Amino acid sequence: MKKYLSLFLIIILTLSIISCTIDENDVETSEENTDIKEDEGAVDEKEKELKEITLYFTDKQAMNLLTEKRIIEIDESMKVDEIATLIIQELKKGPIESNRLPTLPAEIEILDVKVVGNIAEVNLSSKELTGGSTQEILLASSIVKSLAQLEEINKVQFYVDGKIQESLMGHLYIGEPYTEEMINEMIDTK
Numbered sequence: 065m066k067k068y069l070s071l072f073l074i075i076i077l078t079l080s081i082i083s084c085t086i087d088e089n090d091v092e093t094s095e096e097n098t099d100i101k102e103d104e105g106a107v108d109e110k111e112k113e114l115k116e117i118t119l120y121f122t123d124k125q126a127m128n129l130l131t132e133k134r135i136i137e138i139d140e141s142m143k144v145d146e147i148a149t150l151i152i153q154e155l156k157k158g159p160i161e162s163n164r165l166p167t168l169p170a171e172i173e174i175l176d177v178k179v180v181g182n183i184a185e186v187n188l189s190s191k192e193l194t195g196g197s198t199q200e201i202l203l204a205s206s207i208v209k210s211l212a213q214l215e216e217i218n219k220v221q222f223y224v225d226g227k228i229q230e231s232l233m234g235h236l237y238i239g240e241p242y243t244e245e246m247i248n249e250m251i252d253t254k
Contacts, residue, residue, distance in 0.1 A: 111139040111140050111141065112137055112138075112139045113137070113138055113139065114135050114137055114138075115135070115136055115137075115138050115147075116133055116134070117133070117134050117135075117136055117151055117210070117213060118209075118210065119132045119133075119134055119154055119155055119159075119206070119210050120132075120167065120209045120210050120253065121155075121158070121164040121166060121206060122165045122166075122167050122202045122206070123163065123165070124163060124165060126199070126202060127252070128252045128253065128254050129202070129205055129206060129209065129252070130159075130161075130163070130164050130253075130254055131253070132159055132160065132161055132164060134154050134160075136150050136151070136154065143179075144179045144214060144216040144217070145178050147214060148177045148184050148211055148214065149174075149177045151211060152168070152174050152186065152207065152210075152211075153174075155167065155168040155210055156168050156170055156172075156174070157170075158170070167199075167202045167205070167206035167207075168203055168206060168207065169192070171192040172188060172189070172193055172203075173188070173189035173191060174186065174187070174188060174189075175187040175188065175189050175223075175225070175226065176223075176226075179216060179217060182216060182217060182218040183218070183220070183221050183241050184211045184214075184217045184220045184221070185220075185221050185223060186207055186211075186220060186221070186223065187222075187223040187224075187226055188222065188223065188224055188225075189224075190224050193232060193233060194233055195233045196233075199233065200231070200232050200233040200234075200236045201235075201236055201250055203232065203233075204220075204222065204232060204236055204238070204247070205247045205250065207220060207222075208220045208243075208244060208246075209244055209247055209253065212243070212244040218243060219241035219243050220241060220242050221240075222238040222242075
């Protein structure tokens with residue numbers, strides 16, 4: 065009987081030692097996985113950044129441009145073209161504040177936004193690109209002023225269907241790139 069009891073105790077003791085060893089390994093592995101996940105999270109946080117931008121919309125009388133702040137999410141790997149495209153997309157969404165009106169109608173298609181040197185090239189589709197002189201000036205002004213806040217952009221050149229045209233809607237000459245200063249001479253901003 066003593067032999068059986070001794071054998072039984074040895075087996076219990078052996079199993080206890082084995083199970084403790086396995087638990088310690090699991091804990092170490094679990095801690096390592098947590099460390100890896102935390103490191104991955106740190107990388108994601110480094111890559112993504114919230115950036116405040118200023119967008120320009122018109123007042124209800126279509127006389128002045130009014131500013132509106134937005135937050136966009138960018139990451140370190142984004143090129144200036146991509147950030148400029150995000151800004152244009154935010155303009156297309158229209159204003160949030162009720163005392164502002166959109167300057168870039170949602171039905172106007174943006175074909176492409178590229179930055180070459182310090183010039184943003186904004187390519188618009190001719191479809192739905194109609195309006196009066198005031199609407200044309202407000203459209204061009206809001207795009208130029210919204211994009212000019214990026215350090216890499218000093219001018220904006222408009223294209224229609226991939227070509228430099230005389231005007232967007234028949235009123236405002238767009239054969240040359242616009243600077244923010246040129247826009248400031250045309251329209252008031254508040």
